[in-house]
Amino acid sequence: MGNPEHDATIEGTAAVGFVSRRVNRWRHGKATCEDDCVAEEMPIAMVYNGVSFAVMMATPHDLEDFALGFSLSEGLIATPEQLQDVQVHTLLEGIELALRVAPEAHAAHLDRAHERLIPGRSGCGICGTRDLEQAIRQNPPVGAGSTLTHDALEHALGELQTRQPMNAATGAVHAAAWADSNGDILLVREDVGRHNALDKLIGAMRHAGIDPNAGMALVTSRASYEMVTKSASAGIAILAAISAPTALAIELARSAGITLIGFTRPGSHNIYTHPHRLIPAHSGELP
Secondary structure (H helix, E strand, O other), rough: OOOOOHOEOOOEOOOOOOOEEEEEEEOHHHHHEEEEEEOOOEEEEEOOOOOOEEEEEEEOOOOHHHHHHHHHHHOOOOOOOHHHEEEEOOOOOOOOEEEEOOOOHHHHHHHHHHOOOEEOOOOOOOOOOHHHHHOOOOOOOOOOOOOHHHHHHHHHHHHHHHOHHHHHHOOEEEEEEEEEOOEEEEEEEEEEEEEEHHHHHHHHHOOOOOOOOOEEEEEOOOHHHHHHHHHHHOOEEEEEOOOOOHHHHHHHHHHOOOOOEOOOOOOOOEEOOHHHEEEOOOOOOOO
């Protein structure tokens, strides 16, 4: 496969997910002209065995993780092994991910009728999907999952705040993190799109051989139903979001067996489904 740290370099810009631009800054009655860090966002075309499937607006970083995670969460491949090669092609218009998949993979049988009608914008999960059946996918139940304490969730939240270099520089990107049952963060992926960040995390987890039942995913966004669907497709049993869930996300999490947590903030969080996986740290703590 290609090297995303090299291939995603655009016109001499290091693949760190942001670039420097001049800005006129107004502060307390004074104007200055300074350099500012802004998040990168560009079209990323997903092409399977020569057939274009979708164009996603994303941050051009961790592209091999993105290719694998997107392919899995969209049901285009059933196992990581079915994605046989990823070539990253830098074009004038953006980046093309030329993905070669095994003959038995769903993505090997795409045609123009399956192509998304419009690009997937950075905040969009199903832009261009033609059918209602494709829009709302029912996933099989996730596994038993692990249990973790409220303190572990709090620990992961605090650690995540120091593990987002792109957002620290730009204030414009989402993060998706994987933490073990102790709340120690093992992986973080960032992107301008919350769905893209989660896809990148799912891909990184599979590349690293991480068991999705042995920890939790933490996202710096709302818990929309797409985020729940992607988590379910990856077998993630616990999903914690910094913002609110939607009603459909709650229903899908309940049916998939996912523990869905929202409004994850220092000192508080809401558990919407399957609360048995969150346990007190000691007998004096309320569940």
